[in-house]
Amino acid sequence: MNLRLTDVTLTYPDGDARLTALDRVCLDVPGGSLAAVTGPSGSGKSSLLAVAGTLITPDSGTVTVAGTDVTALTRAERAVLRRRHIGIVFQQPGLLPSLTAAEQLQVMARIDGRPARSARGRAMELLASVGLAGSAGRRPHQLSGGQRQRVGIARALMNDPAVLLVDEPTSALDRERGAAVVDLLTRLTRERGTATVLVTHDRAHLPAADRVVEVHDGRLRPAADHEAPLPRPARPAPASPDR
Numbered sequence: 001m002n003l004r005l006t007d008v009t010l011t012y013p014d015g016d017a018r019l020t021a022l023d024r025v026c027l028d029v030p031g032g033s034l035a036a037v038t039g040p041s042g043s044g045k046s047s048l049l050a051v052a053g054t055l056i057t058p059d060s061g062t063v064t065v066a067g068t069d070v071t072a073l074t075r076a077e078r079a080v081l082r083r084r085h086i087g088i089v090f091q092q093p094g095l096l097p098s099l100t101a102a103e104q105l106q107v108m109a110r111i112d113g114r115p116a117r118s119a120r121g122r123a124m125e126l127l128a129s130v131g132l133a134g135s136a137g138r139r140p141h142q143l144s145g146g147q148r149q150r151v152g153i154a155r156a157l158m159n160d161p162a163v164l165l166v167d168e169p170t171s172a173l174d175r176e177r178g179a180a181v182v183d184l185l186t187r188l189t190r191e192r193g194t195a196t197v198l199v200t201h202d203r204a205h206l207p208a209a210d211r212v213v214e215v216h217d218g219r220l221r222p223a224a225d226h227e228a229p230l231p232r233p234a235r236p237a238p239a240s241p242d243r
């Protein structure tokens with residue numbers, strides 16, 4: 001299962017003209033790997049996530065999620081695909097104040113029309129996988145910022161998505177808690193085989209990624225200091241065989 005953006009161009013209306021937010025972007029994220037997307041403010045990172053998450057349809061190019069070209073789908077079909085195959089983790093998890101951690105997850109299953117009993121089991125399993133087995137009955141105000149973000153991550157995994165899109169998950173956390181959240185995302189990506197895209201400003205998180213790309217003025221390019229091939233050790237020329 002993977003996520004593939006091919007030649008994606010996205011423009012927004014800008015007075016009488018159009019502003020190019022994404023310019024022929026290509027990105028391939030295999031299942032089980034994490035791509036970090038970085039770049040200056042206004043460069044197009046959120047636009048890239050919105051297109052990958054099928055929230056915005058690009059002007060041209062294709063977006064393939066779990067083998068389906070989403071740009072060929074109707075709006076209703078896109079909504080179904082998004083619910084089934086895409087998990088989104090926002091900067092602020094936006095938890096409902098009156099619900100416990102387990103209920104925040106169970107709501108997702110209810111929206112999808114799944115039986116409550118299996119949803120409870122799945123919610124508990126996911127909370128355990130993000131280290132919150134003992135906090136299932138807590139409400140948001142009884143959780144730390146890092147714990148709330150973990151609930152947001154577990155919630156995004158409720159539908160067992162092929163693609164996990166994560167927008168600046170550590171911006172409200174201190175360095176240590178932020179690093180723990182990124183470690184968690186890396187582990188879940190491997191365990192669950194998701195194609196994960198992590199947008200982050202924080203360069204400290206980049207080494208955790210399998211791949212780092214930078215967005216500049218809507219164009220994607222490999223991050224110079226993370227994708228450059230490692231220098232090969234100088235090897236002596238093979239000895240010429242004795243004759």
Ligand SMILES: Nc1ncnc2c1ncn2[C@@H]1O[C@H](COP(=O)(O)OP(=O)(O)OP(=O)(O)O)[C@@H](O)[C@H]1O
Pocket residue numbers: 012013019020021039040041042043044045046047048
């Ligand atoms: N709805 C919109 N209408 C018009 N222009 C937009 C819209 N959304 C974004 N833009 C413009 O598109 C460009 C890319 O914006 P985008 O939000 O994708 O950047 P970003 O890299 O996520 O920025 P930040 O790091 O500040 O969140 C910017 O020039 C922005 O002003």
